[in-house]
Amino acid sequence: MKLTSVDPPSQWRAPHNVERAARYLIALVDEHLDVHIGDLSRDPIDALESCSHIDFRWTQQLSGEGCEQYGYYRHNPPTIGVRRTNRARANFTALHEFAHYLQQSDADWALDVLLELPKFDAAVLQEAVCDQFASLVLVPDELLAMLRGREINSAAVAELHEASSGSRRVAAKRTLTLATSPTMFILTDPSGNVEWVETNSETLIGPSKGTAQPDLARLADLAATSGYASDRTRTGLIYSTGNVRSDLSLDATPGTDGLHVFHRAVPIYKFGDQQWSIDQERCSNEACNELFLATPERFHVPCGAFKCPECGACSCEPKKAVSCDKCFMELSVEEMAKGLSRHDDC
Numbered sequence: 001m002k003l004t005s006v007d008p009p010s011q012w013r014a015p016h017n018v019e020r021a022a023r024y025l026i027a028l029v030d031e032h033l034d035v036h037i038g039d040l041s042r043d044p045i046d047a048l049e050s051c052s053h054i055d056f057r058w059t060q061q062l063s064g065e066g067c068e069q070y071g072y073y074r075h076n077p078p079t080i081g082v083r084r085t086n087r088a089r090a091n092f093t094a095l096h097e098f099a100h101y102l103q104q105s106d107a108d109w110a111l112d113v114l115l116e117l118p119k120f121d122a123a124v125l126q127e128a129v130c131d132q133f134a135s136l137v138l139v140p141d142e143l144l145a146m147l148r149g150r151e152i153n154s155a156a157v158a159e160l161h162e163a164s165s166g167s168r169r170v171a172a173k174r175t176l177t178l179a180t181s182p183t184m185f186i187l188t189d190p191s192g193n194v195e196w197v198e199t200n201s202e203t204l205i206g207p208s209k210g211t212a213q214p215d216l217a218r219l220a221d222l223a224a225t226s227g228y229a230s231d232r233t234r235t236g237l238i239y240s241t242g243n244v245r246s247d248l249s250l251d252a253t254p255g256t257d258g259l260h261v262f263h264r265a266v267p268i269y270k271f272g273d274q275q276w277s278i279d280q281e282r283c284s285n286e287a288c289n290e291l292f293l294a295t296p297e298r299f300h301v302p303c304g305a306f307k308c309p310e311c312g313a314c315s316c317e318p319k320k321a322v323s324c325d326k327c328f329m330e331l332s333v334e335e336m337a338k339g340l341s342r343h344d345d346c
Contacts, residue, residue, distance in 0.1 A: 003108045009116040013125050021125075022132035024109070025102045041140050042165060044094045045087075048080060054101060055079040056094070073100040088167035095134035103129065138166030139174040152179045154253040154262040155228055161255070161262075168260060172198045186263040190224065192217025195260070204267065208240045212303065219252035220261040228253050232268060242298065242306070281306045285313035 003024055006012050012021065029037045032053055039047040048056045059072075059081040071082040071093035080097040082090050103109055103126055114122045143163055147156050152175060161171035172185040182201035188194055192213045197206025207213060214235045222229035229252050236246035248265045255262065283290040288311040292298070298306045305315035323330055326346040 003112065005112065009113065010121060012113060012117070013121065013128065018125070018128045018132050019136075021109070021113075021129045022099070022136055025099055025106075025129065025133050026136060028102050028106060037137065037140075040095065040098075040137050044091045044098075044137070044165065045082075048094055048098060053078060054098070057081050058084050060084070071097045073097040073104075075104055078105075088165070088170075091138060091165050092134045092167060092170065095137050096130040099130035099133035100126065102133075135166070135170050135173055138170050139164045144174055144178065147175065147178055152176075152183060152264075153230075154185070154251050154264040157185055157262045157264070158253040158255060168255070168262070169196055169198065172262070176200045182267055184265040186213075186216065186265065188213065188216050188220060188261050188263060189259060190217075190220050190254070190261060192220055204265070205239075207237050211238060211240065212305075213237060215250060216252070216261070216263055219250050219263065220254070223252040223254050223261065237265070242293075281308075283308035283311065283313055284315060285311050287311075288313060 006017055011017060026037060029035055029040065032051070035047060035051045035053070045056075048054055055077060057079065060083060070085060070089060071080065073080055078101050080094060080101070082093050082097070084090070085093075103114070114126070117125065139160060143160060146163070147160060150156060157168075157172050157175045160175055161168050164171060166174070168187055172187070176183060176185065176198055179200055182199075182204045184197060184199040184201070184204045184206055186194060186197050186206060192215070194207050194209055194211050194213060194216070196209060199206055215233050215237065218234070219229050219231060222231075231250055233246050233248045233250060236244035237248065238244050247268050249268050251264050253262045254260075281292055283292070284305070285308065288308060290308050290310040292306075292309050298309065300307050300314045300316065303315040307314045322341065324343045324346055325341050327343065329343070
């Protein structure tokens with residue numbers, strides 16, 4: 001594969017050029033007689049441990065910043081270090097670092113591309129190309145082809161994940177490349193708590209990591225028994241801004257580990273404005289019963305509900321009352337917050 005020029009060089013950072021660069025690196029793998037792209041796709045760790053060009057090692061000595069959060073590449077001698085984490089994460093890291101080796105070993109790429117860019121832009125480009133290389137190798141085009149002509153939904157992501165060595169997120173990113181309309185994939189636990197979001201549209205924004213989503217919990221529960229479930233939003237996707245999006249079609253497929261659920265969200269209406277709302281909430285404290293607006297500052301991430309502005313109640317498990325060890329009357333909320341075991345005036 002020939003490396004063609006891009007003018008201006010800053011356009012190398014465009015997504016289609018990042019992919020082109022990653023595919024150029026994949027073509028370079030054929031030049032390494034003891035490393036084969038098929039072996040890298042099936043088991044990257046085993047392939048790199050067997051590679052005579054690379055000193056592969058497991059390590060815990062990482063800085064925890066940037067690229068070295070999970071692994072590193074050292075040029076002289078060529079050395080890849082990978083932190084011991086889950087296998088999918090380690091596979092991605094190993095291939096990411098191998099892509100650094102390929103970039104630094106190829107004169108055309110190093111001299112004709114990286115040297116033409118400012119240092120910061122070159123560094124950002126290298127990281128983007130390494131990530132794309134790892135994704136393309138872990139979920140190769142041959143595997144992606146099995147989804148062509150099918151509906152690009154949560155079941156497709158789950159199937160691609162099971163068939164590849166890639167992580168759930170890598171499978172979702174690769175599946176998104178086949179979607180021809182706004183599509184969002186969300187991974188949750190069985191209770192509907194968001195772990196990550198991947199989307200192909202600026203008009204289809206995902207809820208924040210860690211937020212509890214009643215609609216996704218409902219679909220996850222249905223899919224747990226049937227293997228797949230679909231419906232439209234009822235409560236809507238809830239955002240940390242306090243907004244709710246209610247014009248989405250959802251489907252869900254449980255992962256084989258029983259700990260994760262894949263979801264897909266797509267707009268119900270192809271044309272027209274997005275449907276958002278700021279709802280009113282009723283305080284969960286029956287003694288208060290206040291009706292208030294669910295505005296952003298009142299959203300409580302740990303429980304996924306809104307705090308009442310009058311009494312502070314939300315959906316968190318209420319704290320047990322503490323009694324004064326002298327008069328045996330209950331302490332106030334303020335006194336309990338201070339960690340007191342006795343009233344100030346006792």
